[in-house]
Structure formats: structure tokens, C-alpha cells
Amino acid sequence: MYFTRAINKRMKEVGEQLGIGNISTYTARHSFATVLKRAGTNIAYISESLGHQDLKTTENYLASFEREERVKNAELLTRF
Numbered sequence: 402m403y404f405t406r407a408i409n410k411r412m413k414e415v416g417e418q419l420g421i422g423n424i425s426t427y428t429a430r431h432s433f434a435t436v437l438k439r440a441g442t443n444i445a446y447i448s449e450s451l452g453h454q455d456l457k458t459t460e461n462y463l464a465s466f467e468r469e470e471r472v473k474n475a476e477l478l479t480r481f
Contacts, residue, residue, distance in 0.1 A: 431466065438463055 409425040416424035430451065437447050448459035 434459075434463060435466055438466075 405426055412424045412426065412428075416422055434447055434451060437450070438444075444459055444463070445456060447463070448456050451459060451462070453459045453462070
């Protein structure tokens with residue numbers, strides 16, 4: 402737990418220095434899975450890479466990204 406907290410603190414500093422906002426190990430994990438999914442990678446491979454025991458966990462994880470993306474796009478479309 403301490404190790405992850407220390408990495409996240411440093412990643413946040415780097416993100417701020419680069420002007421890309423708060424990044425974390427969760428952000429990296431999310432990006433990793435999203436890039437693989439959009440590239441058409443087999444979900445079983447993504448699941449294994451993320452350390453999930455059950456394919457359904459990965460499917461739910463990836464579906465949550467899609468919902469987040471839809472909400473973000475809807476906000477862009479209705480911002481005027």
C-alpha cells in the first residue's frame with residue numbers, strides 16, 4: 402500500500418509538471434486496458450494482463466470505461 406501511495410504521489414507531481422493533470426497508477430492501468438481494447442486485443446489477454454481471475458471482471462472493468470467515455474462526450478456535446 403505504501404509503495405503504491407508513493408508512486409501515485411510522484412506520478413501526480415509529474416502530471417502537474419507536464420500540464421496533464423492528476424495521473425496515478427489507476428490512470429496508467431485504465432490507459433493500458435483502453436489502448437489494448439481499442440486496438441482489438443483479445444479480452445482474455447487484457448484480463449490476464451490486469452491480473453483478473455474472472456473474464457467477467459475484465460468485461461465489467463472495460464464497460465465502465467465506455468460509460469465514462471459516453472458521459473464525457475455527452476458533456477462536450479451539451480456544453481454551450
